[in-house]
Amino acid sequence: MRHKKRGRRLSRDTSHRQAMIKNMLVSLFKHERIETTVPRAKELRPVAEKVITLGKRGDLHARRQALSILNGDKEVVHKLFTDLAERNKDRQGGYTRILKTRFRYGDCAPMSFIELVERDATSAAE
Structure with missing residues (x-):
């Protein structure tokens, strides 16, 4: 039984899943909008919210924590x-925010955009 088991496995082992989430976080913050499957977006959302909260804190410890989470991508x-x-x-x-878009051709997986609510005007035009 899966009682009190949080999160989704996403058909990956732990290290692969964590690496995928970190890479998706970097892409989300870099491009401010990415397209992925709905379960992946739902797993990414709480992690992204916590990292943005670290950014709002703004102290050195928060910066080092964010650097650790975001694979050392200083930019x-x-x-x-x-x-x-x-x-x-x-x-x-x-x-x-998560916007459901379509079903992926091939495996009919539900796709969605996950984007930052306060997006930059130049990236919103894309």
């Missing part, structure tokens, strides 16, 4: 602590 961490933290300073959570 993305800088964007997180400057642009994204500034855009979301008045928002108390709910930094991302």
Whole structure:
């Protein structure tokens, strides 16, 4: 029985799943919108919210934690602590949204966009 077991396995072992989530986080913060399957987006959302909250905190310890979570990508961490933290300073959570889009050709998997609510105007045009 799976009582009190949180999260989805996503047909991967633990290290692969964690690496996938980290890579998706980097892509989400870099492009501010990514397309993925609905279960992956639902797994990514709480992690992204916590990392944005770290960015809003803004201290050195939070920066080091974010650097650890985001695979050491300093460019993305800088964007997180400057642009994204500034855009979301008045928002108390709910930094991302999931928009269901289509069913993937081939395996009919439900697809969705996960995007930042406060997106940049230039990236919103894409």
